[in-house]
Amino acid sequence: MYKLHTTCRACGTGNPVLKTLKQSTAAGTVYDLAASLVPVFDLGPMPLANDFCGPDDERAGYAPLKVMLCPNCGLAQLSVVVSPQVLYRNYPYVTSNSATMRKHFADIRYDIGEEAGDFKGVLEIGSNDGTLMLFLQEHGAKCIGIDPATNLTEIANKRGAYSLGTMFDAYSADLIVTTHGKPDVIIGRHVFAHVDNWKSFVRCLELVSAAHTLICLEVPYVIDQLDSVSWDQVYHEHLSYVSVRAVDSLLHGTALRLHKVKHYGIHGGSIMLMLRHRESEEPVNESVAKFIEQENASADRWAAFSIEARRRIDQLASFIRARATEGKMVVGYGASAKSTQWLNACKLHKSEVRFVCDNTPQKQYKTCPGSEIPVADEGALTRELPDYAVCFAWNFAEEIIAKEKIFHDKGGKWVIPVPQIKVL
Ligand code: TYD
Numbered sequence: 406m407y408k409l410h411t412t413c414r415a416c417g418t419g420n421p422v423l424k425t426l427k428q429s430t431a432a433g434t435v436y437d438l439a440a441s442l443v444p445v446f447d448l449g450p451m452p453l454a455n456d457f458c459g460p461d462d463e464r465a466g467y468a469p470l471k472v473m474l475c476p477n478c479g480l481a482q483l484s485v486v487v488s489p490q491v492l493y494r495n496y497p498y499v500t501s502n503s504a505t506m507r508k509h510f511a512d513i514r515y516d517i518g519e520e521a522g523d524f525k526g527v528l529e530i531g532s533n534d535g536t537l538m539l540f541l542q543e544h545g546a547k548c549i550g551i552d553p554a555t556n557l558t559e560i561a562n563k564r565g566a567y568s569l570g571t572m573f574d575a576y577s578a579d580l581i582v583t584t585h586g587k588p589d590v591i592i593g594r595h596v597f598a599h600v601d602n603w604k605s606f607v608r609c610l611e612l613v614s615a616a617h618t619l620i621c622l623e624v625p626y627v628i629d630q631l632d633s634v635s636w637d638q639v640y641h642e643h644l645s646y647v648s649v650r651a652v653d654s655l656l657h658g659t660a661l662r663l664h665k666v667k668h669y670g671i672h673g674g675s676i677m678l679m680l681r682h683r684e685s686e687e688p689v690n691e692s693v694a695k696f697i698e699q700e701n702a703s704a705d706r707w708a709a710f711s712i713e714a715r716r717r718i719d720q721l722a723s724f725i726r727a728r729a730t731e732g733k734m735v736v737g738y739g740a741s742a743k744s745t746q747w748l749n750a751c752k753l754h755k756s757e758v759r760f761v762c763d764n765t766p767q768k769q770y771k772t773c774p775g776s777e778i779p780v781a782d783e784g785a786l787t788r789e790l791p792d793y794a795v796c797f798a799w800n801f802a803e804e805i806i807a808k809e810k811i812f813h814d815k816g817g818k819w820v821i822p823v824p825q826i827k828v829l
Pocket of ligand 1: 498501503738739740741742743744762763764765768783798800801804805808
């Protein structure tokens with residue numbers, strides 16, 4: 406189900422085959438490629454965060470969940486890679502169509518337009534159910550999507566977002582170029598951190614893009630994750646915790662370079678890495694150097710993160726257990742991947758958290774990975790009126806709290822786990 410990962414996917418550190426080799430970077434630093442990745446955060450064996458199963462489905466099981474830090478380029482990455490065939494076989498994660506997300510789509514469309522002008526041809530990698538493509542098409546773009554989750558590309562195609570249900574690799578990149586030509590813009594939202602072989606991914610980007618193509622990769626930003634101790638974003642799908650510095654190191658010696666970096670509040674803090682071909686005449690934006698200069702994702706920071714994460718896990722577990730002992734009803738809101746992390750790290754049971762409600766049909770009436778807590782529809786919150794609802798979709802907390810006003814008006818309390826555990 407998984408393989409060990411010991412070689413940094415950005416700079417190659419940890420590769421025993423390269424023991425005697427040294428690599429000089431443009432900045433003149435000499436990397437010892439044989440140095441080992443350093444463990445910085447270990448959650449032990451954990452279930453796969455999106456393995457929501459019905460009564461007849463077979464669970465994928467558990468895999469180690471440990472973050473390792475590259476001593477050279479500073480990339481944090483998991484110690485194992487779970488097979489994508491297992492992780493994405495019937496993927497229930499659907500791009501949110503919430504107001505927060507629609508506002509974000511408008512923001513990124515504007516920012517991409519600033520660089521790419523009145524762009525038309527768009528390739529979206531990891532296009533999910535086509536939500537972003539449909540938004541861009543409404544604004545005149547001509548999109549093609551690609552995603553290995555065929556259950557979602559089927560939905561996308563029915564909705565009018567033309568999508569290929571396959572992995573983005575050299576073969577599909579070639580097929581796209583032959584049948585559709587090279588796009589003006591390539592977008593990969595929350596897909597790059599899920600990719601194991603970055604070098605091959607970059608080669609495929611080189612293949613599918615032209616000299617004028619703007620490549621936009623949106624990833625959760627490791628500095629925001631460290632700042633807010635959003636440890637619940639550490640799960641098997643997130644193979645890397647991305648910094649600008651690590652991507653800069655990855656791109657050395659390739660046809661691509663960093664062009665600009667934009668920061669957004671979405672998903673607890675994300676960055677859009679804008680890449681261009683080296684032959685592009687557009688000057689590198691000053692944001693690239695600024696981000697790299699300010700980044701501090703050292704082993705010490707990860708050590709502090711690890712201690713604080715454990716403290717918060719204990720805090721939430723004790724809070725929920727104490728309420729359950731008092732006879733209070735506690736539920737979860739948002740069967741996010743993050744909910745799986747909290748429920749399992751806190752070792753919570755359905756006698757303590759009765760259900761988790763969620764608006765995704767692909768998750769409803771299934772049970773949560775590991776904890777086996779049932780997933781209910783969103784309406785369950787106002788039907789059952791629990792005493793407490795833990796907002797596991799804390800990245801949408803503002804919108805959810807406003808939407809579920811009745812719950813709060815009738816005396817229900819929200820528990821928000823990130824960036825600080827608080828009760829509202
Ligand atoms: P999200 O934070 O996007 O993802 P992840 O799985 O990466 O942690 O997940 C939010 C979940 O919350 C998703 O399953 C949909 C659900 N949700 C609701 O049920 N109601 C809402 O109003 C919103 C915004 C999300």
